[in-house]
Amino acid sequence: MTTTTTTATAPPTRPVVSRPQERPFGLIRHSLALGRRSLIKTLRTPEQLLDVTLQPIIFTLVYVYLLGGAVSGSTQDYVQFLLPAILVQTVLFGGMATGVNLNTDIGKGVFDRFRSLPIGRSAPLIGSVLGDLIRYVVATVSLLTTGFVLGFRVQTGFLSALLACVLTIVFAFCLSWIFVLVGMLVREPGGVQGIAFLVLFPLTFGTSMITPKETLPGWLQTWVEVNPVSHAMEASRALMVGGSAGTHIAWSLGFSVLVLAVFAPLAVRAYRRRT
């Protein structure tokens, strides 16, 4: 912007910092600054991380001890089968809170201030989603620790396992835009949670996560084959305990990009319309 202000009446003392000038890469800088805000808020109220810490422990214990014997013959073998897949469920569930928190946050006065600032309309949403990456990291660490205690061992290598975690987090990051959109459209935080669960259940349970695909009825096998979450889970399995990962990685990344491209603009549009 080249407009110069000619109206300024000179203040008595020279200001420490003058009127800010527009700088390039605004959206990235603003989103990061707002992401930092969201991160500070989470770290200052650590009980917000309780769900992503405990939920993976509980789910893993329930599945391993209830289904381990029936599905794999032993809990030891089952944990090798379950853990890489349940990683995807764990991290996806962690993303629901982004929609719920944004729904609460947006009603507060501070969002009025954000709206009155010369920043991209998407920046507050991107910031929230970025700040919530901490939730995915905590969920991943909690799950892998639980798995390790129960006897899970990575069969491939450190880098391969790390790639599985990163891929899962990218997947969840992109899918969380669905929850952001829901958070923008629904009035009450409780409603956001309910709808998010409805979306997540067929996606995470219509998979080969807890039982091998071959044991499922035909129609369900068909769903499992097209369900992108299955592919994310199979990719994670291949990268952690061995197998060919290529197709599954391509499927889940492709779907991630698609979801991001569709839902992020819709979420921003819903945010602009919400007053």
Add this chain to the structure above:
Amino acid sequence: MTFAFEAEGLVKRFGKTTALDGIDLAGRQGSVLGVLGPNGAGKTTAVRILATLLRPDAGRATVGGLDVVRQAGKVRRLIGLTGQYASVDEDLTGTENLVLIGQLLDLRRTDARARAKELLNDFGLAEAADRPAKTYSGGMRRRLDLAASLVGRPDVIYLDEPTTGLDPVKRDDVWTIIRSLVGDGVTVLLTTQYLEEADALADDISVIDHGKVIANGSPAELKRVVGGQTVLARPADPARLDDAAAVLAAVAGRPADSPTRGVVAVPVSGDAAFTEIVRRLADAGIAVTELSLRLPSLDEVFFTLTGRHTTEEAA
């Protein structure tokens, strides 16, 4: 005359409710425009349109000659907003709040820190700088809120009921801050429910009701219309309320009103009337437990301008 901001014929509807019904507002460069009105009159809606938060259904508004709808991005560089509800982040410290705003305004991090420090000092918050805002008192929070709207050295500042809910001492603090802003050449739009506040701070006042401007002018002009000051009397013996009302009405030359039970009030046009009322009440032998001379309340302004009380209006 140059206006720092101007609104012409703004209309805004929410469903079947008409919040703004063709409102005109203009703030002269370096002055305070007071927008006076009861709850639900459309004050906040008008501010939100001028602050680019809402699009009007009809009419247009400009800030520094820039259209608030078509050039919203540029307008946002010229304005500062302090909403009716504290628009600071409770979990963040005073410093973090202001640094964040600075960064969102494209200040470099070191500049944002320097500006935050400067403002926290100016607003007497230096000691509380590193505490989360939720530990602040109501007055401190309001000061942080004001500081946040000044980070970008705006030309125009919108203050939506900045003293609502503050006790008189803290209210005076905020008034002092607002006066110093104008001293720096900033144009202020202040919404309020108190004539006293508009009278103390504003250069021009627009009274609005049901989304329309019903009176416009300087505080002096407006007070002339609504009768300037009001004399209020509470007879010791409630049975003599009517006698007291008759005395007040006789001196003021207009009927007295009873704003609350046991009290009669009448607008008067000069200090002499007060002395006259005191003398006549004494002559008539009416003892009073309360006798005061004050500016009319918003309710009385409305009664004079519209013939009805603010509380009679459907919200």
